[in-house]
Amino acid sequence: MAGFRDRYDVVICGGGPVGLLTAYGLQRMGIKTCVVERLEKHKLPMYGRACTLFPRTLEMFDQYDLLTRLNQVGFVARSGVNYDKDGRRDSTRGMRHVFDAMQGHTFLDYMLNIRLKYSEDILKAEYEKLGGVVASGWELRSLTAQTDHEGDKNGHSCPVKVEVKNVDTSEVRTIAGDYLVGADGAHSAVRHLASISSATDSTTLRWVRVDGVVETDMPDSREGFAHLESPTHGNVFCAALDHGRTRVGFALSQDMMIKYGENMTQQQAVDEAKLAVKPFSWEYKCVDWYTVYNVRHSLADTFVKDRILLAGDACHSHSSGTAQGMNTGVHDAFNLAWKLAGVLKGWYHASILDTYDSERRPVAQHLIRLDKTFSALISGTVPPELAVAGGLSSTEPTALLARALEDNVQFNIGLGIRYGANMLNVTTKSTTVPCGWRAPDVAVYGPGARIPTRLHTLMKNVGLFSLVVFAGEPLLTGKKVRNLRTYLDGDSMRGHLDKLSLVTVVAGNKPQADEALGVARFGDAYYDPDSTAHARYGVSVGSGAVVVVRPDGIIGFATTLDADTDLGTYFARVFVQD
Known part of the structure; x- marks a missing residue:
């Protein structure tokens, strides 16, 4: 591993946005880090996956001095349109309530659509400017970690050791550090090797996403977002992306799942996308990426185990129905980095890391509860508990979805997320300032x-x-x-x-x-x-x-x-x- 040291303060497994942002934050605070990533992403056309960033996430990037670069590349979305099954505008649904909820609460009153390839490229470049190291093409094979934060505080011991193998040459090396962060996705090797259990709830829902350059007669298709209430494909969304691309997403009906099985081709996905946006025309000039996936939910039993910490999809996963995946992962990274940096500097006791779990895990739990409702409604199904609770079995899913999204909009855009009382959040009776909440921007x-x-x-x-x-x-x-x-x-x-x-x-x-x-x-x-x-x-x-x-x-x-x-x-x- 020429050019890489054998020891860092923190080793991060996973070179996606969560891993890179965690590493960037630590490096910015004077902590030496190394990111280990199995894929050599510069060789791959990684265009798809997460793309939408909400206001609170944008504020976090801004506090890290990263937002300006992201804004230069991404599509700034300030509005959206909603169409019923006949192609008529319906301003009472769609994204209206989302943009309304931003007004007066943040100066960053927009959403930024930027595909993962470009956000990752920016994060990687800025991280490396700070002296950070990305070891691409190396996969995690094993790890050992001391417990109870043992070890020499002067850094002479190696509390964490990871063995990594080069995917091309099979060379094996060992990297040591004081802490290990697992940001290596839903199938996290760190989580598995650390024996951290994760409760997983798979569903029968299957969704399709297609990115490309399209020609369409849909009015205002490049305003930011468009939603269509399709009688055949559920709640269909279209998002204007960077570089003139558009993403369309829809659910597969039971008949379509039977028709295509587990092997839906790109052409079949494109054909269904055209049907999903009817009555509008939808022709692809090119397709960058497509995916068909099962909706699943998972939550790790803990985000912190001694000197091993999990972030992003490694500790929680959910559907992309409300675009929360990357946003939630960014919140994890932003919450974790300063605490871990302070522990390594000797500012805080290691017990402060327990607040990472006690603050972020309940947020992930709440998100998963919401997402189970959202994903069912997006697919055109009314969850039994929702129908029973409100006596709404005859109400159409699109109306219920609009109501559910509006009821939870502040949480979804990140501005309404709060943390409970702990050693960091101390409520007093001497002021009315709400502790544990985001500080207002004025x-x-x-x-x-x-x-x-x-x-x-x-x-x-x-x-x-x-x-x-x-x-x-x-x-x-x-x-x-x-x-x-x-x-x-x-x-x-x-x-x-x-x-x-x-x-x-x-x-x-x-x-x-x-x-x-x-x-x-x-x-x-x-x-x-x-x-x-x-x-x-x-x-x-x-x-x-x-x-x-x-x-x-x-x-x-x-x-x-x-x-x-x-x-x-x-x-x-x-x-x-x-």
């Missing part, structure tokens, strides 16, 4: 030019907690602000400051922040002219507050300006004490 203004700045851009994910001081109106909060300054400069907080990024938000407009506050600002100062930012965080301009935002953009803790010792208590439970 516009603030730097000194001078009247150009707004998104608060999220001031909290980029480099592994640091953000301490946002909502100073309110200094004429009303001045004494509290001065006391906070004294506390942060004192001995009890001094050992934590290198792990924090500070920012001050002042209500109104002031000529100079330090002068207005009567004390040195906390990090850089920004202004909140109409107090909108304070209001979005539930903070009174007369009282102010301090909000602690985790590296992954989740609110961990909040307190009033004059409850400064609460900050020390919070960080004492999060950080290893020097």
Whole structure:
């Protein structure tokens, strides 16, 4: 394995988007990583698979400084159309509620359609710029791992060892590390070798996806998304993709499954796609990719086993009906990387990794419960439990699907995902800021030019907690602000400051922040002219507050300006004490 070392801080198995993003995040935070990937993807036309990214996922890419490159390649979708079985528009269904749900909640109020080949290429290139290593064409053969986080903290031992084999030459090498991340898909070798059980629920549903360049008379077919309520193919979707391509997806009926069996050819898939979008015409100029697959659901018993961690499809899988696969995997990677990096730096106790499992596994469980309903309705079947629960056995699946999607839209676009109370998410009665939820993105203004700045851009994910001081109106909060300054400069907080990024938000407009506050600002100062930012965080301009935002953009803790010792208590439970 010329050019590759025999030891890294973290070894990641799986060179898909989840593995690459986990590795990128770790590398960005100063952790040395190596990605082991069985396939030599540069030799393969890997055009299909996951393609749609939702707003919260886009925010995560933005916090990693990756979104600009993805936006340059992908198709920015801000709208969609829905057609009934006769080809008539029906604006009450389809994607309308999805785009409506974004308004006022995020500045990234769109979905990005970019095929996996291109998102992976971008992630790989940016990862390698940071010194990351991708070992393509090597497959995992065996692994050994110490338990209970044993080993020399100075890095002289090798808590994890993986044996890999070159798929071309059969050369065998061993790579050692402190931790192993399995992001190697639904048939994860890491999960299998680590003896982590996974409950799998297969269905009889079979779906088809076809990507290509099409000519069609369907109105607004390139707006972003189009849905058709086909009497023969269930809920059919069309997505405008990068490079002028379009994806069509539909379910196989029982008759079609009998007709085609297990070996549906590309031409047969194309022929069925043409029938699925009737009454519109649909002709392919070229086909890049197609697939026919069975819908299945699986969930690993745990995402964390000592020094082995699972992410993405390796620990949960579901249908692509609501495009959650890659999005959920990105959320896994974003949640995991900063925690693992901090453990390796000695900032956190290894027990913080348990919060990766306790936060992400319930989200996957909830998604799978929803997806079982969505996938049945998309296929044109009403789940028995839904009919019984609501007495809706006579209601058409398309109407039930529209209702189910609308009821769960904030979860589906990622903005409504929340984590429960734990060592990182501590709810207090002193503020109304909801801990465990995504930190709202609001516009603030730097000194001078009247150009707004998104608060999220001031909290980029480099592994640091953000301490946002909502100073309110200094004429009303001045004494509290001065006391906070004294506390942060004192001995009890001094050992934590290198792990924090500070920012001050002042209500109104002031000529100079330090002068207005009567004390040195906390990090850089920004202004909140109409107090909108304070209001979005539930903070009174007369009282102010301090909000602690985790590296992954989740609110961990909040307190009033004059409850400064609460900050020390919070960080004492999060950080290893020097």
